[in-house]
Amino acid sequence: MELCAGSGSPEEEEEAPWSRFSRWLECVCVVTFDLELGQALELVYPQDVKLTEKERSSICYLSFPDSYSGCLGDTQFSFRLRQSVGRRGGGREEEVYNRDAPPTLKVRVPSRSDKPGGSPVRQSAAENLLRTPTVLRTPTLLPSIHELDLFRCFQPVLVHLQVLWELLLLGEPLVVMAPSPTVSSETVLALISMISPLRFCCDFRPYFTIHDSEFREYTTRTQAPPCVVLGVTNPFFIKTFQNWPHVLRLGETKMAGDLPKQVKVKKLSKLKTLDTKPGIYTAFKTFLHKDKILIKRLLKGIQRKRPSEVQSAILRRHLLELTQSFIIPLERYMASLMPLQRSVSPWKTPPQIRPFSQEDFLLSLDDTGPQLTSVLKGDWLGLYRKFFRSPNFDGWYRQRHREMTQKLESLHLEVLCDADLVTWTKDKSEVETVDLILKLREKLNKARRQQLQLKDGVLEKLENFIETIVTSLPEELGRVLSTHCTHITH
Structure with missing residues (x-):
């Protein structure tokens, strides 16, 4: 994968690997737990990365489980956090990154329907080293979404795959109540990958705690829950999320080869007590019938101890x-x-x-x-x-729509390249000629910014045409145009 078109100097080539890597990793943070102070951010690398106090606080709290269950010994999990407004631009970076990233790892760009003042939510570094700072608690990184053991994540809910697929396809609010941060984060990542290659365009939090800055926003009962998938472990959330339309409660993960007891679909009114049994709590009725042949095949695979990878x-x-x-x-x-x-x-x-x-x-x-x-x-x-x-x-x-618009722009540049523009300008006024030059220059700059897919030589031929026309204009006008075009290019 090339860093950018046209980069060729030795200095740029030496910087290219790190520049490419920095699209995936913004920084590495080390968080320790002090018996007197609590969570503390011990190290940020590179040191010149500036995190806001809100971000530092979120990283510290999210790096440690907020409940005692399922966290004995070494553990690894991922989380996402909302980047503070104004800390970094990155609109163009996101566009370049999204072009090459798999659908489930693309950065979400807010649509016009997003609330004013909202900021894009970026992937966490633990989710394959993606752009937003987070904590790596062990030397081993989490696998990417595409390497997750989907079967292990969905073993207890195999009979409800159609329900989950439709909920994720429709962007319905969903809470995953898991026994540990590891199960929580892996299940949420597995869920959003269910609709691949379609891009999941809602928010998702692999591990969400009461210390998250969006806690009040997501737990308010005065408005409908937002389109987000939340992974939680704290029993406190059982009561807090009783107003949510869809809740998936998971029990302890079974060992490979065991025939798990499939959780049932239950009414939300039963989601009340702390000893709530595993199940899917929803009133949602699927539009499509479930694939019974697939379910039987997978359940038979468990009985026959078919490898989880298969x-x-x-x-x-x-x-x-x-x-x-x-x-x-x-x-x-x-x-x-x-x-x-x-x-x-x-x-x-x-x-x-x-x-x-x-x-x-x-x-x-x-x-x-x-x-x-x-x-x-x-x-x-x-x-x-x-x-x-x-x-x-x-x-x-x-x-x-954006891809098709860019395709039309590419086709337009190519037909312009094949047209006899020099002859066209001969009987045109200086005003019309200057207007053509400025519009062409604007289109060329846009093509480079968007890295449009063009036939070889198109941009060079149009550049040469502009230079030819500029030199045919009166000297003073040509000089003004050259200066203006150079300024736009830079």
């Missing part, structure tokens, strides 16, 4: 195919909104992408719907209608 591969493939069956019709319809390539003209602005019509899409499902690739029966139309109201649809649509 079970995970079976589970991952099922979830991937299910999500793809859901997304392919959306992708196909979105592609139909793209203007034809022949409509892109060098003498006009690029054509616009046609608007997304939900009703037109739903009508197209009779011929191109998920029934062509999935054996699952149920209310697919109802699932799509609910999905349209979720942050995951909003994130998917914005990303696809």
Whole structure:
């Protein structure tokens, strides 16, 4: 993976590895527990990283379990925290990073629907060394989301996979009550990976405690719970989250090979006491029927002591195919909104992408719907209608629209490159020629910023055209334009 296009000096090449690595890791923090002071941030590396007091406090509190269960001996887990507003820009960095990162590890960019003043929530360093400071309590890092043992995470809830997949697809608020920070964080990461390759565009906290700065925001009963997946261990949350629509309570993890007792779907009214049994507490009714053949296959695999890696591969493939069956019709319809390539003209602005019509899409499902690739029966139309109201649809649509817009920009630059612009300018006024030069320069700078995929030589040819036209203009005007263009380029 190249750091950036056009970097070639020895100094830049020497810096490239660290620059690439810094996109994944912002800093390393060491937190110790002082018997008198409590948690204390002992070391931050590199030393020039500036953390706000709020961030330092959050890191300290989140680095140690807030309950006694499941934390004997060495333990490792991950968490995420909200970056303080104004500490760092990074809009362009996020765009570059997101282009190459797997869907489940992309940085969430706030949409226009986000609350004013909100800040983007970034991944934690323990989740594969991602950008936001966190604590590495042991020399070994957590595996990435793609290396998680999905089967071990979902063993107790195999019969409810369809419920969980739909909850995650629709971005529903979900609390995971786990016996330890390790189980909490791994389960949350496994949950958000269920809808891969679709990007999970809601907030998620692998390990959430009462000391988190968003504790009041997430536990208030005066408004509906936000679209977030929370992993918790403190029994205090059993009472606190009684108003949440979906709660997954897990027990102690079974050893590999054991046939786990599958948790049941229960009413939320039963989530009251501290000795609440494991289960899924929700009134949610799935739109699709569950895949009984898959469940029987996985349960039989447990009885036959099939390796967990094989079970995970079976589970991952099922979830991937299910999500793809859901997304392919959306992708196909979105592609139909793209203007034809022949409509892109060098003498006009690029054509616009046609608007997304939900009703037109739903009508197209009779011929191109998920029934062509999935054996699952149920209310697919109802699932799509609910999905349209979720942050995951909003994130998917914005990303696809941005990619298509950039494709149109690339096509427009390529047809401009092939057009005889020099001849076009011969009978044009100086005002029209200058306007063309400024617009071309703006498009070239935008193409470089966005690193548009272009045919070889396109940018160079248009640069040469600009230089040719500038030299044909009156000397004073040409000098002003050259200065202006140089200033814009830098």
